């Protein structure tokens with residue numbers, strides 16, 4: 001059972017994530033309006049906003065997943081409250097430093113901060129680069145300590161092979177590893193690896209920054225490390241959400257608890273191995289990288305995502321097909337989220353196939369696919385958890401009419417917003433253009449349509465924010 | 481024969497005076513890349529002017545800028561270009577447009593020049609003048625300066641690659657060797673050309689080290705850094721796994 005302290009800190013996480021989400025969506029809509037030429041921002045403002053939007057979104061949905069996993073993990077093992085608080089404090093400090101670097105210092109080299117961009121001032125303040133690198137350091141330290149702490153707690157109860165459910169690959173396992181523990185463990189290992197990649201990357205950035213030109217980095221090494229960190233964390237945060245679904249979907253649907261089977265264990269172990277090399281698909285255009293790496297990138301992209309997606313979809317399908325289940329907002333959000341994750345995942349696999357990437361590389365197809373599994377996937381996983389958490393202490397679990405309306409707004413807004421990106425991608429409209437040249441005028445029209453639909457999505461999020469935050473505030477200020 | 485000897489002597493003597501131009505690529509070459517060249521109306525013969533786009537739509541172009549009264553780089557530049565292009569494998573994939581930037585030049589002067597170079601019957605070579613010199617020059621950042629003492633233009637030996645959509649894909653300034661021309665020809669045909677960074681002793685951790693002699697990449701120390709996070713993670717996992725388990729069994733034994 002979760003302690004009062006854990007309930008309270010989880011409430012703080014939820015309110016903070018939702019608040020930051022609202023600000024970041026506003027920045028996203030402003031970007032689309034600028035691309036649609038409805039408003040006019042200077043390129044520096046656009047790119048600072050894009051950087052703020054991208055990294056804040058990645059950051060908040062990562063910590064949302066971690067907070068949810070931390071909360072549920074208490075059912076199986078004892079977790080550290082102090083580390084949870086430390087992670088919260090460092091996340092707040094890190095985000096404030098990051099926003100100072102972008103909003104005040106105009107740092108604008110995108111959330112991927114590809115070397116050597118952070119070292120080119122291009123209109124930003126001289127201190128902004130160091131502030132940005134500092135913010136990543138603070139965030140990275142907080143998250144690394146948190147992940148290692150959670151992993152340690154799992155290992156106190158389960159041995160390494162048990163935590164990875166290897167005994168389920170044989171017949172009649174004696175020890176049962178719950179799917180939640182298996183997926184959390186797999187994900188935490190991946191998170192630790194990618195955060196360590198960030199550490200190596202940051203050390204190399206600092207080394208060049210302070211060396212007065214005596215040390216210069218290799219651009220290819222920096223790109224590899226950047227995507228080792230960036231690609232991996234963006235994927236692992238989805239798996240945090242899936243761990244929660246494996247635990248809660250059956251529970252809130254009034255169905256028997258899901259169990260780890262040999263194919264679930266195998267699929268998730270595949271993810272563990274392959275997710276760490278799938279980032280090579282970001283380097284298809286880097287011809288110096290040997291062809292073998294590119295092939296590994298393509299195959300790893302398939303093997304990291306398809307087995308896990310397969311078993312998850314299968315489990316959900318079995319759970320809902322021709323069975324009377326108790327639908328609530330929580331499992332509806334999980335259900336729609338899984339569909340969004342699968343569609344976005346398929347679009348990603350299409351893009352990661354070398355022959356397609358030649359056409360789709362750096363077009364709007366890229367934000368199309370990652371917004372699908374984020375805005376209509378992972379966000380819904382976390383919203384499902386937030387809602388479930390917030391109503392735990394009240395007895396209203398039925399889907400109300402107003403809830404159906406909110407869901408409809410979310411779906412209509414989300415789908416329209418994403419379609420504008422997909423059509424743009426199929427039309428070869430490049431990503432990350434603050435305004436489109438006249439040859440690509442369809443990009444501007446699509447951006448305006450995208451902004452309109454994103455505003456509908458935004459209204460739904462505001463409704464969720466008010467409902468969930470109200471309840472979380474109550475938990476935060478209650479004495480029991 | 482005599483003509484050729486004169487040109488060769490001219491070329492050799494000129495190579496010395498223009499050595500600054502011939503050595504290394506200049507930053508000026510980077511300007512206007514992927515911008516469109518001005519669609520100037522070209523006078524190719526006595527008939528109606530032909531817009532430049534009709535030429536580049538037919539085949540990508542290498543645009544050479546010269547003037548016929550030039551006593552400087554123009555003639556050796558053209559001669560060297562003609563000789564270099566003769567031996568190119570993908571000769572049919574582009575045309576060469578020789579443009580005068582001197583308003584005094586007429587199409588007759590240009591035809592005479594073509595004849596001097598024995599190019600008048602070569603379909604790949606097109607000689608032209610235009611009445612839109614300033615706009616054309618501006619679109620390729622070519623700024624000749626009139627020197628009234630020498631009665632000559634002071635100008636770069638500029639070769640501009642234009643693909644069949646009219647985009648400037650590459651520029652070469654100065655008389656350049658065969659390899660640079662290969663890159664130019666590849667670029668106008670939208671063929672990717674790999675480039676490698678120059679060796680730098682301050683780059684300690686390269687993923688690959690390119691050897692220009694063999695054209696091969698050797699594995700570098702940087703690759704270790706890519707593997708490092710995964711190696712460290714496995715180590716952390718094993719160390720934590722064993723230390724918490726041994727603590728747990730110690731506790732079990734003592735209780």
Ligand code: HEM
Pocket residue numbers: 025027028029031032050051053054055057058061109110111112367371374375379417430431432433454457458
């Ligand atoms: C309705 C909500 C959202 C809107 C309106 C929005 C809008 C945008 C826009 C316009 C871009 C720039 C696209 C381009 O390359 O041209 C962008 C990039 C991005 N968005 Fe969103 N977005 C939303 C939700 C999300 C969510 C939920 C995430 C979650 C992770 C996210 C993560 C990102 C990232 C990582 C980038 C890339 C930034 C970069 O290139 O540096 N966005 N978004």
